Amino acid sequence: MKTTASIVFALLMATAAVHGRDDIVITATKKSLDEFKGSEQDLWRGTSRSVEKQVLYEVEVKSRSPAVPSDLTVEWLILVEGAGGRVFPGTLGRQSITVATGQSATLQTEPVKLVGREWRGGPRPGTVEDDIAGYGIRVLATDGTLLAEKYEPPSVKSRVDWKLLDASQSDKILKQPPRLRPLRAP
Secondary structure, eight states, X not given: OHHHHHHHHHHHHHHHHHHOOOSEEEEEEEEEEEEEEOOOEEETXXXXXXXEEEEEEEEEEEEOOTTSOSEEEEEEEEEEEOTTSOEEEEEXXXXXXXXXXXXXXXXXXXXXXXXXXXXXXXXXXXXXXXXXXXXXXXXXXXXXXXXXXXXXXXXXXXXXXXXXXXXXXXXXXXXXXXXXXXXXXX
16 A cells, blocks of 8 residues: 555656646736726616726736746736627736745736726616736746746637737737727717
8 A cells, every 4th residue: 555655656746847846936816996987878768877997917926946037027918808809908018026036026017997888777787898808927037038927717828919018019019999989868
């Protein structure tokens, strides 16, 4: 019985050595800044008003190994799913941080504005609004070597385009889709 347990333990350790231990831990927490609801507009069956929210992510980067350099660059891209179903970059950025072994550093992304419309009364009350589709965060060494990355949900990885952070493509950054027009009473 002891030999079986030691064989299993040895296999687990060999698997961990092959896949590598995560030397950098990335944690992202969504924070709401403010919410605004516009004045109500009367419709022929109920009322409508605009809704706006601002959210950001607080990113914590923790170094667990002395092999990790202390000077790091954190890049992020937050994707927004518009009310019509289109996914587009909400905010992106890059920030340099310094992290000592066993310590963590925290930074905040730029705020993302989510807009929508709320209906009350009538046959179909509800809200149609933008939502966060996901995010990508990566940690780089000062020479540009990728040290760690996190995508939430993991399926977002194929949609995150890190080329948007390049200065040569700065004119393409954050081309927003057209917003919802305010409804007017007949």
